[in-house]
Amino acid sequence: MENVNTNDVYDPHQHRKIENPMSNFEVYISLLKASIGIGCLAMPKAFQAAGWLNGLISTAIIGCVVIYALHVLLRGMYELCKRQRVPQLNYPDSMALALEGGPKYLRFLSGSARSTIDFILAFYHFGVCCAYVIFIADNLKELIDFYGYEIDNRFYIFALTVPLSSIYLVRDLKNLVPFNALADALICFSFLIVFYYILTDLSALSQRVAFANIQGYPLFFGTVLFAIESVGVIISIEAKMKFPKDYLGLYGLLNMGLGTSLMLYALVAFFGYWRYGERVKDSITSNLPMDELLPRLAKLMFAMAIYLSFALQGYVTIEVCWRRYSEYMTLKQSHPLEYVLRIAIVLGAVLAAVMSSQLVLILSLVGSFSLSYLGLIFPGILDLCLRYSSGFGRYNIYLWQDLFLITFGFFGGVVGTWFSIRDLYTTYQRLL
Template identity: 45%
Template sequence: MNADIKTVTVYPTTELELTTPTKPANGSKDDDYDPHQHRDVKNPTTNWQTFAHFLKASVGTGVLAMPSAFSHAGYVNGTIFTLIIGLLALYCLHILINCMYILCKRQKVPYVSFSEAMKLGLKQGPPWLRCLAPIAVPFVDGFLAFYHFGICCVYVVFIAESIKQLVDEYLVVWDVRLHMCIVIIPLLVIYSIRNLKLLAPFSSAANLLLAVGFGIILYYIFDDLPPLSEREPFVAFTQLPTFFGTVLFALEAVGVILAIEENMATPRAFIRPCGIMNAGMSIVLGLYILLGFFGYWKYGDEALGSVTLNIPQSEIPAQVVKIFFAITTWISYALQGYVTAHILWDKYLSKHVRESRRTGFELLFRAMIVLLTFGCAIAIPDLSVFLSLVGSFCLSILGLIFPALLQICVQYTEGYGPFRIKLIINVLLLCFGVLGGAVGTYVSILDIIEVYK
């Protein structure tokens, strides 16, 4: 599995450089330093490989929950709010990556991580926020690692449920937890790949399987659609937090997106107006709205946590879909879990291990992560409630609150533009993220209690 190939680039930055920022001169107009030209990435990915990773990172099990999400919003609300949340998520990714680039120029370093950017930004921001700088790195790293760990837990459940449906139909009926035990070995195998470039062919293959799988699902959905009048265009406001959490979980993969941008050979192509991120998110949003709208139209309030559970269980094409999505989710496990291992191992643990032993210990550490995700999946096997909880709690913070707070800090010395428009937008994003995250988390916890009481 090419386990000896190192996946993380260590840039020549020092603690002094990262903690004593230089003040920019009028937005650094006279500064010719371009961080993109100074990156020295081992095994960089091409634009097409990055695009494949982006699609695979953004189109996971969450898209299959979109019909269920629409049942908590209605087909009108669902369409409008999915578009709004998607555009907000994309906007926040743009301001996050742009702020990281500005900080790199100020520090004259090739790259800073999300957590390091938050620390630097807080140090340069309003005085009343600077006291938060010392806790920024562990706080952001902790949320990123926990979020992507949570995604991997959901993936274990999804893969096991897909296999269970197939085995139940043709062989023997087993508890889903037994199937989770079976998938541990394949997960250990793919999670031992530590190089995003080596994972790129897997992502490309997974995207092809996703395309075929979506085609089959849409075939079942479009077959004998009921009258649209039988579905609700709007639902009670109290159901929207569950919708918010599910959609945010489905759309956001901030840690992986930053990781694949870091690993690019030409990172400038990632954020161009017609670049990888905008093009990829357009495709992703289109797929999510398409499947959510028509899936809800077809199944209504009977839409389950994964639409693959609604299509006929005994027909061959339906079984093929489950196999395809189980394979693509298996591949996504390595992509999402890359972030957790990258943060915990490379930033905190590897420095305590002799270099000659690091490969073996890292593989052992990755095996421990797989076993921990298995344990959590055993404890909470209900897919839909876990999706909403992880999305509401982590993504509102990582995808909305932190990027808005970072731009407030980074722009502090340069101003916020006419009428302080950037400050106003970011304050609104902070309020939306706090309110949506708090209410969504509360409702998700109530749902979990209801399921397991």
């Protein structure tokens, strides 16, 4: 892409040509659905690992840092669009271009930046899809088991192949909005039921641990990252907006959507852990009494909502894989082979779900590894490279900002990934 030096101000938003753009209301609905999912239900388990007071403080800090990092990333991508005079750039291209103009000791990374980010994006959202399959299967099994038909969990996982493939064939984000709206409604009703149960018979808060052993913190960190952030979908939504200028800013749609989600995470986590303490399970719905109708209804609605969300979370995986494959094979973007690849991704998620049924460990591993890089480290590096030639502001404030994001993401990601892999290995050793 040629960088043309002219005196006129180029606004990329005014040059976008988008088929089926999303309204602000549709963006808000999609943001809620992208960030409120099974990670939210695992938050009480994360608070058990961290302690309720430590969990509240850390959730607020991590949430604010992550949302701020997303602002840094999206503003950096917009600035690159202005410099290159193009309407839009994806995440991998933005990172590569930023590195090319950054410090000399980082420029050698520009060649591998696209492939690296594509891989992590695809891996993360594929991991989310695997976790979704496990969650739906677990909830269906608990429901059917209650009625006396005990069947192996793997049967439910394999049985999901056709339903998941059918919804995954929907290609356009705007066409997914009705599914997202229905999923949001189902989740709202389900959470009303969850709060009804977790707010009853609360014991003294002093019986719960305020600050747990530090060894449990990596599990907490990874679960919170997984619950809060969905970088690829958040970027994809912005790229499809009718009014993209309304996305960022203090009162922008991004803050509204993720802020709403963050408050819900904290409430579910705090009261869920307060209610069940050390008995809290990987998903808070598994603690609800199955002999009553409302909890069974909540499980069914959650499973249905997650099923309806599968295509949204898998959108980035197919976008990355198909873009790579179509460029390599010189195929058109609308080629029928894309549907074959979509079905193959579903089959891969199903097979991976069969191999690992430890939901909370999968969430922590995917969150620690992928989102530390995508949501913290890479935004810091991108901003550092963009500001390298023009300066970092008074007292180098933006340099300290970028170094903080990189350091925070690196230590959190490395420690969280290590402990998640260790716990997964320990779990498999016990099963053998």
